[in-house]
Amino acid sequence: MKTLVIGTGGREHALALALSLDPEVSEVHAAPGNPGIGAVATLHDVDPMDGAAVAALASSLDIDLVVVGPEAPLVAGVADAVREAGIAVYGPSQAAAQLEGSKAFSKEVMAAAGVPTAASRTCETPEQVAAALDELGAPYVVKDDALAAGKGVVVTGDRDEALAHAATCGRVVIEEFLDGPEVSVFAVCDGQQARALMPAQDFKRIFDGGHGANTGGMGSYAPLPWAPPGLADQVLATVVQPTLDEMNRRGTPFVGTLYVGLALTVGGPRVIEFNCRFGDPDTQPVLALLTSPLGGLLKAAADGDLDSVPEPTFADGACVTVVMASAGYPESSSKGDVIVGTETLAKEPDVDVIHAGTARTDAGLVTAGGRVLAVRATGSDVADARAKAYEGVATISFPGAQWRRDIAAEPLGVVEGASFTTPTGES
Numbered sequence: 001m002k003t004l005v006i007g008t009g010g011r012e013h014a015l016a017l018a019l020s021l022d023p024e025v026s027e028v029h030a031a032p033g034n035p036g037i038g039a040v041a042t043l044h045d046v047d048p049m050d051g052a053a054v055a056a057l058a059s060s061l062d063i064d065l066v067v068v069g070p071e072a073p074l075v076a077g078v079a080d081a082v083r084e085a086g087i088a089v090y091g092p093s094q095a096a097a098q099l100e101g102s103k104a105f106s107k108e109v110m111a112a113a114g115v116p117t118a119a120s121r122t123c124e125t126p127e128q129v130a131a132a133l134d135e136l137g138a139p140y141v142v143k144d145d146a147l148a149a150g151k152g153v154v155v156t157g158d159r160d161e162a163l164a165h166a167a168t169c170g171r172v173v174i175e176e177f178l179d180g181p182e183v184s185v186f187a188v189c190d191g192q193q194a195r196a197l198m199p200a201q202d203f204k205r206i207f208d209g210g211h212g213a214n215t216g217g218m219g220s221y222a223p224l225p226w227a228p229p230g231l232a233d234q235v236l237a238t239v240v241q242p243t244l245d246e247m248n249r250r251g252t253p254f255v256g257t258l259y260v261g262l263a264l265t266v267g268g269p270r271v272i273e274f275n276c277r278f279g280d281p282d283t284q285p286v287l288a289l290l291t292s293p294l295g296g297l298l299k300a301a302a303d304g305d306l307d308s309v310p311e312p313t314f315a316d317g318a319c320v321t322v323v324m325a326s327a328g329y330p331e332s333s334s335k336g337d338v339i340v341g342t343e344t345l346a347k348e349p350d351v352d353v354i355h356a357g358t359a360r361t362d363a364g365l366v367t368a369g370g371r372v373l374a375v376r377a378t379g380s381d382v383a384d385a386r387a388k389a390y391e392g393v394a395t396i397s398f399p400g401a402q403w404r405r406d407i408a409a410e411p412l413g414v415v416e417g418a419s420f421t422t423p424t425g426e427s
Helices: 010-020 051-060 071-075 078-084 103-113 126-136 159-168 231-249 283-289 294-302 382-395
Strands: 002-007 027-032 065-068 120-123 140-144 153-156 172-175 182-190 194-196 205-207 211-214 219-222 255-265 268-275 318-325 351-355 358-361 364-367 371-379
Touching: 002 010, 002 051, 010 027, 010 283, 010 294, 010 351, 010 371, 027 051, 051 065, 051 078, 065 078, 065 294, 071 078, 103 120, 103 172, 103 231, 103 268, 120 126, 126 140, 126 159, 126 172, 140 159, 153 159, 153 211, 182 231, 182 294, 194 231, 219 283, 219 382, 231 255, 231 268, 255 294, 283 318, 283 371, 318 382, 351 382, 371 382
Parallel strands: 002 027, 002 065
Antiparallel strands: 120 172, 140 153, 140 172, 182 194, 182 255, 205 211, 219 318, 255 268, 318 371, 351 371, 358 364
16 A cells, blocks of 8 residues: 655654554655655655645555645645545545634534533634633633644633733634643544544643643653543543534534544543644654554545454553754744754664654754654653653754653652643644
8 A cells, every 4th residue: 555644744754654664555655744754755845735736646656545644734625635536535624624623613513412522602802702701710711713733722810811812813712621631532533433542641831840831742642541441432432423423414524533632520521622633742652552554544444444444452551752842932943953863762672753843954954843853762651661752852952952851740740740730722
């Protein structure tokens, strides 16, 4: 099977790497990719937002499966263009991708499907925002209705800050705050049914202890030893399947990854948000532990035939991913800083480097984005994997590098005063 991964980030590197290890996959291509992806796939200089160009590339390479990684191309309808060319594609249609493209739409679908989620109000004027904040109370949760690259959510106890964030957006969704640890569950969907992958946890804030600005994700780990047994199956039954049924009722079947961001509240799991693709970096530890073929699973979903493949299986042990970000992130990012030390980790059997915002220049490997790379490590348990990941981080350097020191710390009790219970949304 020939595969084509669309995108440039850490999620796409992790997907390409997992596909390259699948014995059913004969070739991995990527567009446009990054230096890390280039080590396991053939790169092509194609705009990921140009559906016609992506479809033409897939046709010219005789691709069997296109995997669209990021949300922006999906919301722009790139998967539709590939399907119209007669090529199997893993990723929802433009209409179905509105589950991420519009917070208001996703809330409408959840309400119609009876999915447990936070109470919310969709607002278009400052007066509506003020009234919703007063009704739902603090902590205030304000979400930009549109795509915001992981930084469109503010959770704050400061009403003025909430109002100020809303003023920078167009339409916003004001939500009830959900108190409880946040969990990511990825469901591979074929339009009618779904298979759940191992739950993971993502760390959104830039600073240790869950402080500072919201980011696209500063680290993640799996499995979650503290999560309720059977959580993934519960999410399939109470969240994913009702949502798939509702999307079918609307005539927009969902094919691809339904990311379910959950808060485990005292009243049970409740949905913080939906995304229409794999999360980043929380997909990275899940794929590292996956032992069953990824290509066959995604192709079966794209073909509407998940019944033809067995349930996904995972290795024992654990995986921890620590993101290294550039100076100034998340407000800005420093580009062109030389990265040193990644070659050393290439020799480590349980550690790898997942590239996100990197580029190759005459100076060598350099920073080219906010979240530059992630060090991913597997181990016998969370403590072992965590130790290896941070040892890997210590071998890499670039000017202004920043990373959190408390990724996967909670189950080990190693960071005093850290808060792991503030669901912020937006992977």
